[in-house]
Amino acid sequence: MLLFTAKRLLSGVVLLVVVSVATFFLAHLAIKDPTAALLGTTASPAQQAALATKIGIDRPLLVQFWDWFSHLVTGDFGTSWRNFQPVGAQLAIKVPVTLSVVTFATLITAVLGIAFGMITGLRSGTWFDRVLKGVSVVLFALPGFWVSLVLVLWFAVQLKWFPAVGYVQPSQSFDGWIRSLTLPAISLALGGVVAVSEQLRNAVIAQSRQDWVRTLRSRGLSPARVNLHILRNASPAALTVIALMFVGLLSGAIVVEQIFSLPGIGMLTNQSSQNGDIPMLLGITVVSIVFVVIINLLLDFVLGWINPKVRVA
Amino acid sequence: MTTTDIRVAFDRAKQRRRSGLFRRFLRHPGGYIPLGIFVLIVLVGVFAPLLAPMDPNFVDLAAAKAPPSAAHLLGADSTGRDILSRLIYGTRITIWGALITIVTAVVIGVPSGVAAGYFRGPFDRVAMWVSDALQSIPGMIILLVVAAGSRNNFELLMVTVGVFMVPGYFRIARSQTLSVREEPYIDAARVSGLSDVQIISRHVLKAVYPPVIIQTALTAGMAMGMQAGLQFLGIGDSNVPSWGAMMLEGFRLMLTYPLMLLWPSVALGLTIAVLAIMGSTLAELAQVRTPRLRRRRGAAAVAVGATAPATGTVRHTAEGSALRVENLRVSHATPSGVVEVVHGVTLDVAAGEVVGIVGESGSGKSQTVFSVLDLLPASGASTADSIRIAGHDVVTATPKQRQALLGRELGYVPQEPMSNLDPSYTIGHQLVEPLRRVHGMSGPKAKARAREVLLRVGLTDPDRIMRSYPHQVSGGMAQRVLIAGAISGRPTILVADEPTTALDVTVQAEVLELLRELQQEYGMALLIVTHNFGVVADICDRVIVMRGGEIVEQGDVDPLFAHPQQPYTRELIAASLDDALGRAELEAGRRSVLDSGGRSALDAADPAAGATTNTTEVRA
Numbered sequence: 022m023l024l025f026t027a028k029r030l031l032s033g034v035v036l037l038v039v040v041s042v043a044t045f046f047l048a049h050l051a052i053k054d055p056t057a058a059l060l061g062t063t064a065s066p067a068q069q070a071a072l073a074t075k076i077g078i079d080r081p082l083l084v085q086f087w088d089w090f091s092h093l094v095t096g097d098f099g100t101s102w103r104n105f106q107p108v109g110a111q112l113a114i115k116v117p118v119t120l121s122v123v124t125f126a127t128l129i130t131a132v133l134g135i136a137f138g139m140i141t142g143l144r145s146g147t148w149f150d151r152v153l154k155g156v157s158v159v160l161f162a163l164p165g166f167w168v169s170l171v172l173v174l175w176f177a178v179q180l181k182w183f184p185a186v187g188y189v190q191p192s193q194s195f196d197g198w199i200r201s202l203t204l205p206a207i208s209l210a211l212g213g214v215v216a217v218s219e220q221l222r223n224a225v226i227a228q229s230r231q232d233w234v235r236t237l238r239s240r241g242l243s244p245a246r247v248n249l250h251i252l253r254n255a256s257p258a259a260l261t262v263i264a265l266m267f268v269g270l271l272s273g274a275i276v277v278e279q280i281f282s283l284p285g286i287g288m289l290t291n292q293s294s295q296n297g298d299i300p301m302l303l304g305i306t307v308v309s310i311v312f313v314v315i316i317n318l319l320l321d322f323v324l325g326w327i328n329p330k331v332r333v334a
Numbered sequence: 335m336t337t338t339d340i341r342v343a344f345d346r347a348k349q350r351r352r353s354g355l356f357r358r359f360l361r362h363p364g365g366y367i368p369l370g371i372f373v374l375i376v377l378v379g380v381f382a383p384l385l386a387p388m389d390p391n392f393v394d395l396a397a398a399k400a401p402p403s404a405a406h407l408l409g410a411d412s413t414g415r416d417i418l419s420r421l422i423y424g425t426r427i428t429i430w431g432a433l434i435t436i437v438t439a440v441v442i443g444v445p446s447g448v449a450a451g452y453f454r455g456p457f458d459r460v461a462m463w464v465s466d467a468l469q470s471i472p473g474m475i476i477l478l479v480v481a482a483g484s485r486n487n488f489e490l491l492m493v494t495v496g497v498f499m500v501p502g503y504f505r506i507a508r509s510q511t512l513s514v515r516e517e518p519y520i521d522a523a524r525v526s527g528l529s530d531v532q533i534i535s536r537h538v539l540k541a542v543y544p545p546v547i548i549q550t551a552l553t554a555g556m557a558m559g560m561q562a563g564l565q566f567l568g569i570g571d572s573n574v575p576s577w578g579a580m581m582l583e584g585f586r587l588m589l590t591y592p593l594m595l596l597w598p599s600v601a602l603g604l605t606i607a608v609l610a611i612m613g614s615t616l617a618e619l620a621q622v623r624t625p626r627l628r629r630r631r632g633a634a635a636v637a638v639g640a641t642a643p644a645t646g647t648v649r650h651t652a653e654g655s656a657l658r659v660e661n662l663r664v665s666h667a668t669p670s671g672v673v674e675v676v677h678g679v680t681l682d683v684a685a686g687e688v689v690g691i692v693g694e695s696g697s698g699k700s701q702t703v704f705s706v707l708d709l710l711p712a713s714g715a716s717t718a719d720s721i722r723i724a725g726h727d728v729v730t731a732t733p734k735q736r737q738a739l740l741g742r743e744l745g746y747v748p749q750e751p752m753s754n755l756d757p758s759y760t761i762g763h764q765l766v767e768p769l770r771r772v773h774g775m776s777g778p779k780a781k782a783r784a785r786e787v788l789l790r791v792g793l794t795d796p797d798r799i800m801r802s803y804p805h806q807v808s809g810g811m812a813q814r815v816l817i818a819g820a821i822s823g824r825p826t827i828l829v830a831d832e833p834t835t836a837l838d839v840t841v842q843a844e845v846l847e848l849l850r851e852l853q854q855e856y857g858m859a860l861l862i863v864t865h866n867f868g869v870v871a872d873i874c875d876r877v878i879v880m881r882g883g884e885i886v887e888q889g890d891v892d893p894l895f896a897h898p899q900q901p902y903t904r905e906l907i908a909a910s911l912d913d914a915l916g917r918a919e920l921e922a923g924r925r926s927v928l929d930s931g932g933r934s935a936l937d938a939a940d941p942a943a944g945a946t947t948n949t950t951e952v953r954a
Binding site for chain 2: 171275329
């Protein structure tokens with residue numbers, strides 16, 4: 022188990038380093054002249070040169086890389102090229118917003134996805150299963166921001182149940198915080214609910230056909246207890262999707278935050294990319310990958326707990 | 335015809351069935367309706383310049399935010415540009431973008447997936463890692479970086495979206511290739527001298543392309559969603575009319591002009607929905623589904639025209655028998671309709687008697703005992719004039735009442751030990767749970783009883799066994815565990831379905847001996863299903879011979895062995911004698927595989943073997 026954990030942790034660190042380095046070079050090669058984007062088209066060449074010296078992009082790329090990477094290892098994300106504030110401090114403000122939407126969305130995904138997946142899997146072929154399948158095929162395909170727009174139009178503009186846009190700090194009003202997150206979280210979660218329930222449904226159907234299910238029933242166990250066995254054996258498929266969804270949610274959050282005016286890393290990413298603020302973009306990438314690695318590590322632990330064969334291997 | 339020829343022929347038949355997939359798709363309403371809509375959308379995109387009533391970028395400030403009218407069928411946007419024309423031109427850009435994305439993803443994903451699955455080794459490991467890594471990157475961030483760097487170059491952005499779609503294709507191509515590679519005909523092709531390239535182009539690609547088509551329907555939808563999302567963020571050329579940009583404008587004016595948001599949203603939603611439905615229909619048609627038979631108790635769910643008279647007789651009085659079945663019929667729903675597989679059998683077993691049901695695969699013997707247990711698969715249903723279990727007439731009993739007999743009156747020993755234990759729970763848990771939940775024992779008492787039965791079935795270290803997971807014990811031990819589970823509730827009738835078939839020959843005799851001992855010790859009736867007359871000779875008092883869902887012969891073991899009446903019975907006896915010889919050789923081979931560390935591979939194959947047995951019986 023210790024070896025297993027160490028292996029997974031190492032794999033996560035390698036992923037983090039590879040993606041960070043790749044993004045560094047991609048960003049620097051893609052955004053060739055960030056000073057133009059930062060200063061706007063009216064800036065004089067002298068102003069641009071001064072800024073270039075200030076942010077250090079007049080140095081060779083490898084020197085810049087080493088400067089950035091050696092600081093990153095110590096936890097220093099560098100300074101924003103836009104407002105010269107530390108990137109880390111700004112992320113510390115923005116990340117909790119995104120994280121609360123994404124966590125909320127993941128919870129909805131897990132609860133509804135598992136419930137629907139169980140029901141449709143155990144009652145496959147019934148009208149409920151077929152209706153849900155028809156609805157889910159379409160829901161899964163629709164992008165989160167499309168769903169957001171529909172939700173905003175209906176629940177916020179027409180019915181006025183939820184605020185259309187804006188973010189309320191939990192310290193200000195807990196109730197307001199939840200309400201401000203509900204629509205964005207739902208629109209982010211819908212696709213995930215469908216994906217998780219579909220995976221779980223198929224896994225439940227596959228597990229119900231296993232020989233040991235018949236043997237458990239032959240012992241006189243009630244259907245409910247046998248279903249618990251089926252669910253436990255079917256859950257790795259659903260959990261894997263939940264973890265994958267988390268990555269998708271980080272991506273989806275960028276557009277959804279824009280719609281709901283949530284001051285999270287989504288809006289920050291969009292602004293930074295338009296401003297050519299490379300240190301900020303890199304900081305966001307690194308933080309996102311860290312979350313992905315943590316989620317995958319958690320997933321591996323849970324999978325190991327569910328499936329004894331994984332633990333031994 | 336050599337074996338290879340047959341395999342190649344079988345492979346061809348399989349491919350012919352697959353090629354029928356697209357024809358079936360065109361006949362399915364979930365296929366032709368969305369396909370028709372999608373073709374229309376594509377045509378609108380292709381012929382946009384002919385269809386659009388106006389120049390999509392023609393600004394007419396006088397018409398700004400105009401409501402729908404004869405001049406502007408869907409109204410005009412905030413600078414007076416015709417919404418319908420922009421929508422039509424937006425279709426063009428949406429499809430062009432999705433096409434770039436898909437071509438990128440397919441060109442990178444499919445060949446790398448096929449190569450990884452076919453050659454495996456280091457390339458596979460590296461490619462898998464890269465694919466996992468790609469799936470771990472929030473793509474939108476990278477897209478925004480690319481957008482910033484390329485000054486919103488649309489084609490480059492769509493290629494980048496395609497790169498993020500690569501893992502989907504890679505995984506599907508890889509797993510399809512892996513499974514095809516395992517097929518014996520690939521080995522046959524290799525032996526016959528075909529090169530890797532020839533094998534891949536002739537065999538592998540044929541298996542890879544149907545799921546790739548399905549994946550493409552889904553990917554196209556996702557690509558359009560990503561594209562519109564980017565445009566919605568304001569990324570893209572403002573002179574190029576796009577659905578995403580129209581949604582952005584509509585969103586800004588949502589409170590006053592909701593229709594401006596509605597049109598592009600409907601266009602995008604409809605396009606993605608038809609793609610999703612096409613993908614789903616294709617996926618559904620590609621997999622073979624087992625139909626389900628509605629269980630109607632008492633009502634006759636019997637196949638049409640199945641009125642053959644019942645076969646077999648009872649030996650004992652109703653009161654004297656532990657189990658008595660009269661005119662039992664079992665039907666299964668198959669894709670071609672309901673098929674009766676057991677055509678009315680009558681049999682009984684007295685308390686303390688050992689009865690064997692013998693027959694080849696498909697004779698209906700397992701279906702008969704599963705009906706007694708009320709554990710038929712979902713596709714099956716049974717009717718009978720009477721089923722008496724330990725004095726209860728259960729033919730009209732509810733599922734709950736039938737369930738109450740399990741464990742208490744009826745114990746069940748399955749055929750395949752390794753696939754009949756839940757892999758996720760310890761053996762101890764699986765023994766203790768029924769004792770607590772069904773037999774109402776306290777935790778410590780149930781544990782003590784579980785230890786006791788494990789010792790009784792000859793497992794000398796019950797504590798270690800109880801802590802173990804199923805994959806940590808051998809097949810022989812697992813079968814003893816299953817026997818322990820079957821007898822732990824002291825049932826009056828023990829039903830054993832081919833209890834020794836999956837075991838080594840040496841273990842077979844021990845397990846039979848154990849069953850015999852337990853049967854006498856507990857005074858149980860034992861109904862044992864087998865295809866092997868050797869088992870019958872070893873242990874049974876009486877034997878029932880089944881063939882094609884009917885009882886063809888029955889009687890006490892010794893006279894039946896000495897003077898079998900039916901040629902079929904004579905064949906079975908002769909086959910069992912040959913089998914004993916052949917089996918011994920087979921076992922020797924199997925053990926040498928085990929000794930060289932092949933256990934996990936065999937274990938993995940085992941459930942599949944069990945499943946095959948069941949399907950053959952169902953099909954017959």
